[in-house]
């Protein structure tokens with residue numbers, strides 16, 4: 001495999017053989033290791049010493065169902081620590097098939113210059129990007145696919161990334177109508193913007209495939225994995241994940257009192273019924289939109305949808321739970337059409353819907369718009385693409401918005417907005433938000449799925465649960481596996497060990513695999529330590545420890561001593 005170095009200072013590109021120290025790493029694990037080895041941890045995240053890394057997981061390109069996620073990483077301008085965000089789509093599959101372990105973007109051009117990285121086979125060059133500069137992510141990918149072919153894969157930033165907004169994410173094209181997948185979290189779009197990189201275009205690899213050390217071992221394990229997913233009652237053709245997508249959990253999160261509502265001031269929303277997965281499915285089918293679509297080829301779960309308006313015109317593909325929580329109930333909006341419009345705007349500007357929904361909630365609390373009044377919220381959000389001072393405040397995320405507007409109730413940990421689970425009534429997630437080296441990020445260890453094992457309102461068992469989930473998340477993000485496909489691997493880790501040994505011939509045991517997953521967290525924690533992040537920086541905000549959350553009157557009361565000892569057994 002090879003690694004592509006892209007120097008934005010000299011505008012040169014260079015292929016290199018993957019150094020020995022990186023060979024057994026993929027996705028998030030590779031990002032953590034490379035950042036620790038190659039960048040000064042205390043550097044300016046938007047300066048020339050940070051690096052933007054694009055990397056498929058270890059299974060990328062091998063044809064394993066749901067395993068084509070693409071990781072993007074760097075030092076986060078929001079958290080000040082290590083960041084990995086990943087997106088569905090065709091990125092992981094494309095890079096894996098081409099034998100590209102990572103694209104490492106380094107240096108910085110003169111201010112104001114934007115380029116496009118074009119890769120075709122072994123040729124990689126930087127080209128001027130003036131004709132797509134200032135465009136949103138949809139128009140950027142459309143224009144580049146017109147030029148390079150509909151099969152070309154496009155990774156791009158919108159106006160938010162160009163303006164170096166800390167709430168900016170990175171868009172990745174996917175299968176058919178799933179045009180907009182986002183490595184949304186942590187401000188990595190701003191890192192890409194700081195490199196003067198508007199987009200990466202990779203032309204479809206022809207006749208390229210992964211080589212296998214033991215193809216029989218690999219095939220047996222990958223087939224067994226796919227069959228387990230198909231047979232899973234929650235994930236297969238009759239499962240909630242396929243029928244309703246991630247929005248299948250709106251009702252359950254609302255009932256447990258953890259659905260962010262009006263800037264995290266309540267855990268249940270009186271209009272939750274019209275945001276539920278069942279309602280979303282009915283609305284889409286009645287309008288002849290699509291349900292059960294997939295973001296990458298070969299996914300057997302197919303959890304996505306294409307949300308359309310009343311005339312059947314696509315608004316977004318896909319409308320997801322986190323977005324429904326943060327730009328729906330959190331803004332007092334109970335109409336999915338309103339949520340879809342805001343989702344489209346965020347996708348197009350290249351903004352994380354979680355960070356932006358949280359920032360809008362704080363801005364509304366400060367009186368800049370009205371909860372439940374979508375037109376007032378759209379007027380506010382439009383300022384992001386216009387680059388006004390107010391727009392830049394919002395685009396820089398929830399902490400900046402709270403500071404500028406003098407609001408104390410800011411739902412964030414380690415500088416990053418909380419996803420759509422209030423930690424007061426889902427305390428396992430609170431422990432993850434307050435300890436993960438990735439900051440407040442549900443994908444780093446989401447306790448929602450374990451709510452029947454550990455009482456979400458209690459303290460007992462949360463520490464152990466969060467650690468277990470954080471290790472699993474590190475595995476998923478390093479192999480490129482979709483979060484929703486984890487049950488068969490958790491039940492039988494040997495399946496993953498066999499798939500990896502089948503591709504790479506490492507002869508790993510389950511212990512080697514477990515060590516590798518734990519090492520991801522160790523490496524990330526070490527990077528953050530070197531960056532100067534202390535235990536206190538990770539804490540849940542004070543108001544969530546004191547302000548009871550309806551309907552359970554819950555506060556976040558997991559003691560600091562518990563939080564500080566989460567990694568004692570790592």
Ligand code: SF4
Nearest residue numbers: 294295299301303482
């Ligand atoms: S389950 Fe959904 S998000 Fe995961 S790979 Fe399949 S379509 Fe994409």
